[in-house]
Amino acid sequence: MKFASVLAVALFATSIPAYAAPQMTAKQILNTTTTATGQPIAMPSGRLRVIGSIVVIPPGYAGGYHKHIYPRYAYVLAGTLNVQDKGGATRHYVTGSAFVETIGSWHRARVQGRAPVRLFVLDQMPQNVQTNTVQAP
Numbered sequence: 001m002k003f004a005s006v007l008a009v010a011l012f013a014t015s016i017p018a019y020a021a022p023q024m025t026a027k028q029i030l031n032t033t034t035t036a037t038g039q040p041i042a043m044p045s046g047r048l049r050v051i052g053s054i055v056v057i058p059p060g061y062a063g064g065y066h067k068h069i070y071p072r073y074a075y076v077l078a079g080t081l082n083v084q085d086k087g088g089a090t091r092h093y094v095t096g097s098a099f100v101e102t103i104g105s106w107h108r109a110r111v112q113g114r115a116p117v118r119l120f121v122l123d124q125m126p127q128n129v130q131t132n133t134v135q136a137p
Contacts, residue, residue, distance in 0.1 A: 029075065030098035036083070036091055037102040044070050047127040057081070057109065057117040065106040065136035070125040072101040072132055079117030082110045106136060 034040055057063075057079070065086065076097045084090040086106045093099060101107070111117050123132040 029096070030073070030100075032100060035071075035100045035102045037085065037089075037105065039103055039105075041071055041100060041103075044124065044126045049123075049125050049127045049129060051123045051125075051132075053121045053123075055117075055119040055121050057111050057119070059111055059114050059116055061109070061111045061117075063109045065108045067104055067106050067134050067136075068101050068123075068132045069104060069134060070123065070129070070132050071103065072124075073122040074099055074101060075120045077118040077120055079115045080112040081117045081119070082112050083107055084110070 032041070054077070074093075076093050076095050078095050080095075081093045082090050083093070083101075084107060085102065091099070092112070125132050
């Protein structure tokens with residue numbers, strides 16, 4: 001009888017599907033040591049300020065030239081963005097693209113298509129600096 005009880009419990013226990021705990025996953029979207037134009041990425045020295053922003057750029061937007069003094073990382077959440085440098089070279093970024101903006105070099109953004117562009121942007125700069133963008137005069 002004892003054997004039958006143990007056998008019944010063992011059979012019952014093996015018939016219950018094992019609980020599968022949710023697993024965390026990670027999909028790498030960017031792995032680079034250079035900016036979009038090939039410049040090496042260097043961290044500002046000293047204490048840092050990190051600012052994360054969601055940037056929404058409306059359809060038809062064609063901005064003026066500007067530059068970033070420190071590293072700026074961007075991920076395109078939605079839309080299509082064209083970034084043109086002063087020399088005329090243009091880079092195209094679509095939903096799911098990740099890139100590091102050029103540092104210290106004039107460039108401008110234009111939205112392609114009828115949908116707004118939504119970006120997640122992360123700026124890294126010295127702690128006493130409030131913005132990473134300089135507009136052209």
